[in-house]
Amino acid sequence: xxxxxxxxxxxxxxxxxxxxxxxxxxxxxxxxxxxxxxxxxxxxxxxxxxxxxxxxxxxxxxxxxxxxxxxxxxxxxxxxxxxxxxxxxxxxxxxxxxxxxxxxxxxxxxxxxxxxxxxxxxxxxxxxxxxxxxxxxxxxxxxxxxxxxxxxxxxxxxxxxxxxxxxxxxxxxxxxxxxxxxxxxxxxxxxxxxxxxxxxxxxxxxxxxxxxxxxxxxxxxxxxxxxxxxxxxxxxxxxxxxxxxxxxxxxxxxxxxxxxxxxxxxxxxxxxxxxxxxxxxxxx
Numbered sequence: 001x002x003x004x005x006x007x008x009x010x011x012x013x014x015x016x017x018x019x020x021x022x023x024x025x026x027x028x029x030x031x032x033x034x035x036x037x038x039x040x041x042x043x044x045x046x047x048x049x050x051x052x053x054x055x056x057x058x059x060x061x062x063x064x065x066x067x068x069x070x071x072x073x074x075x076x077x078x079x080x081x082x083x084x085x086x087x088x089x090x091x092x093x094x095x096x097x098x099x100x101x102x103x104x105x106x107x108x109x110x111x112x113x114x115x116x117x118x119x120x121x122x123x124x125x126x127x128x129x130x131x132x133x134x135x136x137x138x139x140x141x142x143x144x145x146x147x148x149x150x151x152x153x154x155x156x157x158x159x160x161x162x163x164x165x166x167x168x169x170x171x172x173x174x175x176x177x178x179x180x181x182x183x184x185x186x187x188x189x190x191x192x193x194x195x196x197x198x199x200x201x202x203x204x205x206x207x208x209x210x211x212x213x214x215x216x217x218x219x220x221x222x223x224x225x226x227x228x229x230x231x232x233x234x235x236x237x238x239x240x241x242x243x244x245x246x247x248x249x250x251x252x253x254x255x256x257x258x259x260x261x262x263x264x265x266x267x268x269x270x271x272x273x274x275x276x277x278x279x280x281x282x283x284x
Contacts (some may be wrong), residue, residue, distance in 0.1 A: 033257060040065060040250035047247065065251040075252070077229075078236035085147065085232060086215040089154035093211040096155065097162025098204050102196065104163070105170040116163075123160045127220045130157070135224040145227035153221050158211025165210065169203025202270045209263050217256070 007015070043062035044050050052060025069075045103109055104116055122130055134153045135144055143149030173196075181191045197204070219234035226235060233252060240249045 036250050036253050037257065040247055040254045042247050042250075045246045047245065047250070065247040068246075068248045069251050069255075072248070074231070074236060075248070078231050078233045081147075081230055082216055082232040082234075085150050085154060085230070086212050088151045089158055089215040090208050090212040092151065092155035093158035093162050093215075094204060094208040097159040097207055097211070098166050098200075100159070101163045101166035101170060102192070105167055105173065119163055120160045122157050127157075131221045131224040134221060138225065144225055145230070147230055150222065150225050150230050153225050154215035154218060155211075157218060157221065158214045161210035161214060162204070162207030165207035166200055166203045169200045173199065202273055206267055206270050209267055213260070213263060216259075 038053070039047065039049065041061045041063065042050065042053060043060050043064065050060055100119055104112055104119075106112075109115070131153075134156070138144045138149045138153070141149075143152065177195050177199075178191050181195050182188070186194070216232075217234055219232075219238055222230070222232050222235045223238070226232065231239075233256070237249050237252060240246070
């Protein structure tokens with residue numbers, strides 16, 4: 001973006017220093033993550049760069065830890081559980097969060113602020129307290145140590161993210177469209193599916209992605225709720241750090257970084273699409 005023509009020396013200097021500081025903050029945040037990627041290709045069972053890696057010797061680099069991940073039954077079970085639990089928890093959180101957001105977006109909703117605060121409480125209350133409460137509550141229902149219990153617990157954690165994103169999408173929504181559809185004889189369900197949902201779809205999908213990420217990298221609730229057959233990737237990584245440290249953990253972390261990049265790109269594309277639908281020009 002071009003700087004205004006009236007900028008003087010100090011304006012240009014301040015602008016350049018601001019950009020430099022922003023890049024330094026970004027480097028400070030991203031560098032610990034980027035270091036994981038080359039370490040996952042270490043041929044030796046170390047969490048540090050070997051002399052051969054620093055000299056770029058081919059035999060110092062290897063895919064052995066990726067092969068170990070996909071040949072270890074424990075990792076395969078953890079990967080399968082993470083995707084299964086994440087998918088169904090996201091589905092449940094998206095349905096509940098979207099319905100709640102549509103209701104809370106209406107000005108005539110009674111006790112709207114209180115209900116909103118109550119629904120967003122899983123984001124505010126420390127996770128260890130939430131996990132302990134879920135464990136004692138679900139244990140009385142015989143859901144602790146089951147896939148269903150973990151799915152419901154993760155859905156409860158992901159629902160607030162869906163509520164926030166969908167509520168933001170509903171800001172400024174023209175409800176005259178819904179009233180017009182009702183006047184034309186459409187049922188409330190038909191109005192929601194054919195009028196409201198297509199317009200808020202980017203927010204719903206964004207909330208679903210946030211809910212999936214929340215479920216996919218959650219470890220505290222899993223420590224309380226899950227049994228041996230519900231072990232997820234974060235739980236397996238936590239166990240690996242305590243029991244047997246090897247770079248297979250770094251290989252999984254690298255794969256999770258790639259997954260996060262894909263999800264972030266998806267969110268950015270959805271944001272741009274939502275802005276185009278609202279008629280907002282996106283600067284290149």
